[in-house]
Amino acid sequence: MELNRKEKILKLIIEDFVKNAKPVGSSYLVDTYKLPYASATVRNEMAELEKDGLLEKPHTSGGRVPTTAGYKYYVENLRNEKIDEKYKNEIQSIFSSSKSLEEVISETCNILSSITNLTSVVIGPNSDAEALANIQIVPLTEKSCSAIFVTDKGYVENKTFILNDNVSMKDVKNCMEMLNKRLVGTKVCDLVEKLEHLKPIFKDYIVNYDYLFSTLIKTFYDIAKERSTFYGKENMLTQPEFKDDVDELKKIFDLFSNPDRLSDLISKNEGKMIINASEISDDLDNLTIITKDIDIEGDSLGKIAIIGPKRMDYNVVLSMLEYTINELTKHLIVDKNKGGKE
Numbered sequence: 001m002e003l004n005r006k007e008k009i010l011k012l013i014i015e016d017f018v019k020n021a022k023p024v025g026s027s028y029l030v031d032t033y034k035l036p037y038a039s040a041t042v043r044n045e046m047a048e049l050e051k052d053g054l055l056e057k058p059h060t061s062g063g064r065v066p067t068t069a070g071y072k073y074y075v076e077n078l079r080n081e082k083i084d085e086k087y088k089n090e091i092q093s094i095f096s097s098s099k100s101l102e103e104v105i106s107e108t109c110n111i112l113s114s115i116t117n118l119t120s121v122v123i124g125p126n127s128d129a130e131a132l133a134n135i136q137i138v139p140l141t142e143k144s145c146s147a148i149f150v151t152d153k154g155y156v157e158n159k160t161f162i163l164n165d166n167v168s169m170k171d172v173k174n175c176m177e178m179l180n181k182r183l184v185g186t187k188v189c190d191l192v193e194k195l196e197h198l199k200p201i202f203k204d205y206i207v208n209y210d211y212l213f214s215t216l217i218k219t220f221y222d223i224a225k226e227r228s229t230f231y232g233k234e235n236m237l238t239q240p241e242f243k244d245d246v247d248e249l250k251k252i253f254d255l256f257s258n259p260d261r262l263s264d265l266i267s268k269n270e271g272k273m274i275i276n277a278s279e280i281s282d283d284l285d286n287l288t289i290i291t292k293d294i295d296i297e298g299d300s301l302g303k304i305a306i307i308g309p310k311r312m313d314y315n316v317v318l319s320m321l322e323y324t325i326n327e328l329t330k331h332l333i334v335d336k337n338k339g340g341k342e
Helices: 007-021 026-033 039-051 068-079 085-094 099-116 169-183 188-202 210-224 231-240 246-256 259-268 312-340
Strands: 119-123 132-141 144-151 156-162 228-231 274-276 287-296 298-309
Touching: 007 039, 007 068, 026 039, 026 188, 068 274, 068 312, 085 099, 085 298, 085 312, 099 119, 099 228, 099 298, 099 312, 119 231, 119 259, 144 169, 144 210, 156 210, 169 188, 169 210, 188 210, 228 259, 231 246, 246 259, 259 287, 259 298, 287 312, 298 312
Parallel strands: none
Antiparallel strands: 119 228, 119 298, 132 144, 144 156, 274 287, 287 298
């Protein structure tokens, strides 16, 4: 699509500001990009873009920077989709060997954070849309074992039990067999309540069952709560907007330490791919969250989000996230169909 003069100028300003993090002036724009317009003409167009709410003049600077509305206009109308071939190759290499769902998503997010120099986060599926699929017991020693809890979305939780002299490995195995029969298929959000109802039955399997029961309760609480895993948190320390601003960094890392707050924001903006963090708090106005669902044939496995300054390279970030989710989806569908045939 052919851009008009005002759009060309807006596009150049946004892309230059993303790269250099400095307000852009008309003379600089003409000289740097060899524009066929007079500096006064560019200045007039910039003034119009400011009236339109797409640019703003920070403090006493003579240059302009994009507004939230300016970035939104850029994403919807001006950006060029592009994918780095190196990134494509790295993503494809993840799928070339056998890995668990968690390993695939983890490695993918590590690459996303590394190449974008931003923070990525995986947010697990809602507990009311996920069910317990299986409990397995793996003996470690005569007096210890590991219990592996698996959900139907591929989430795995491990707990190690140290058994006292009054509890045998056989008792624990029998107890887990009972739980498999009674709890498999139960929604994750209902596990704790259902386990509480089963408490009287525990004494039929283990006389001193309190330790095992309380550990299981805690495990089911852990499975049910919002699960968020962050990658590249330290990348925020290198962003010009934040690296010299201790207060700003504290706000961001407070958000990272409270994943439920982040999940709540994203769930409230369901269907909205780009979220301004000011919707969480006014003092997070300079933070943007880009999020996309991991959806396998209508089955939601959660979301992947990229978090960074409002001044981020939307060309790169959006294209990479879209490519990543598409490739991940294709890979998981193939695996799902293979599993069905077997």
